[in-house]
Amino acid sequence: MEARNQTVISELLLLGLTDDPQLQLHIFNLFLTMYLITILGNLLIILAISSDSHLYTPMYFFLSSLSFNDICLTTTTIPKMLLNIQAQDQSITYTECFSQVYFVLVCTVLENFLLAVMAYDHYVAICHPLSYRVIMNPHLCVLLVLCTVIISVVDALVHTLMLLQLSFCADLEIPHFFCELAQLIKLACSNTLINNILVYIVASLFAGVPVLGIIFSYIQIMSSILRMSSSKGRYKAFSTCGSHLSVVFLFYGTEFGVYISAAVTDSMRKFSVASVMYSVVTQMVNPFIYSLRSRDIKEALKKLPGRITSLL
Template sequence: MDARNQTAVSEFLLLGLTEDQALQPLIFSLFLSMYLVTILGNLLIILAISSDTHLHTPMYFFLSNLSFTDICISNIAVPKMLINIQTQTQRITYTGCLSQVYFFLVFTGLENCLLAVMAYDRYVAICHPLRYTVIMNPILCILLVLLSLLISVAHALLHTLMVLHLSFCTALEIPHFFCELAQVIKLSCSDALINNLLVYLVAGLFAGVPLTGIFFSYIHIVSSVLRMPSSGGKHKAFSTCGSHLSVVSLFYGTGFGVYISSAVTDSSRKTAVASVMYSVVTQMLNPFIYSLRNRDIKGALRKLIGSTASPL
């Protein structure tokens, strides 16, 4: 089979999660429901934080950025999948496919960095409470978010530019519901050794550094909390970290689960099903984790809903 230059490729085919046409209406309803819940849940978190002046703190500033990132991740793949199911087509343009690859890497990378920044914020709040407002000043908070975005953009740009140098065969079927980097590289007819090495090397570095930072932050947090004399202080300190730890466990747990499943199974479809967890479900659950475990967020949501409903 002859390879052709990537500039001649006009479209890819997204095969989705299953070939069974009878299941398509169920999949459409399920993903539409998850998409709407994700958008509504994260928007409520952002609106609740912005409307309550008591929540204008570094912790909730980072949380609102995390919610915005979750909205962006959900908008990358799910709408196109729903449109394809509704129109009974599997096509996605070459440009559209690379755009999905790029923006998915940008916003998952941004979420990865934000979780590390939020761990640092909790470390400063618990281990250096008297210096918290001085250290976590507004300028530093904005710089941390911008730095996270810059790193994520550079990471995504590196992989996307490397994909642009690949040539593709005539069989351009992607056994997934969106254009994932690893699946696109597999379609290449040219030598993709450098691309694959970069995926593992950069992914290990990009995930390993923030995860290490989170790990060491919580070692210091636990050490400081255990030295607290009152049980009430310990409970309050741990409660402020509980939601963040839950989100970290969900994000990294589902991500590692996908890579493990891809390593132990040869079925790309099974890997695609597993990837639903970190590309769709995680973003849907994050608002519930923070709203159910955080009294301040619950209070702000009640005020927001109450003020919205009162004119009616």
């Protein structure tokens, strides 16, 4: 196939989740509903935390950061998909596509690190309760989030710049509902060895390190809980970690499931359907997990309408 320079490319095609026109309306309604629930749920978490001074703690600061990141991730992908379905047009401009790649990478890497930071916060709270306020001071909390943002931005920038160096073939169809890094690399006609090596190295580093951090934190937490003599103290410790553990299992479990599906199926459409789990469903479910399991969030949400009314 004849390659052409990427600067000439005007648009690509997002093939979406199905070719069946009859299913397009159902997919549109489903994803619009999921998007609105995601935005509303995460926005309520952020508003509840910001409006209640009792929730001005490291744990809820990290939770609000996670909710904001979930809003950004879904907003990067779903609105364009909905517009394409409504317009019956699969095209996406070159600039839009590479912007999607960049922001999806930023948000995905940031999600990994935020979950690790939250695990560290739980570790300090349970294993070093007397030193918690000293260790998890506001300056450290802001620094941790800032560092994770910088790492995510730099990582996404490196991948995107490397992608810009590739030449692409005439057939620019992406069997996905958004522009994903791996899919674009497969479309390239030039040598992608360096890009693939970079993807594997960075993925191992920026996914492996947070996972190891989470595992280490919870090994220490479990060890401390088992040494507690009070059953009430053990229950409180378990309830503190319950929401975070649920989110961790959901996020990494769905990611693992996506890569397993990619290994056992040759259909990229099935892979894109599976990827909906970690790129859409997880972000929608997270607010429900925290609001249902956290008494403080429940109370803040109950008081939120009154606080909003008083400001109007």
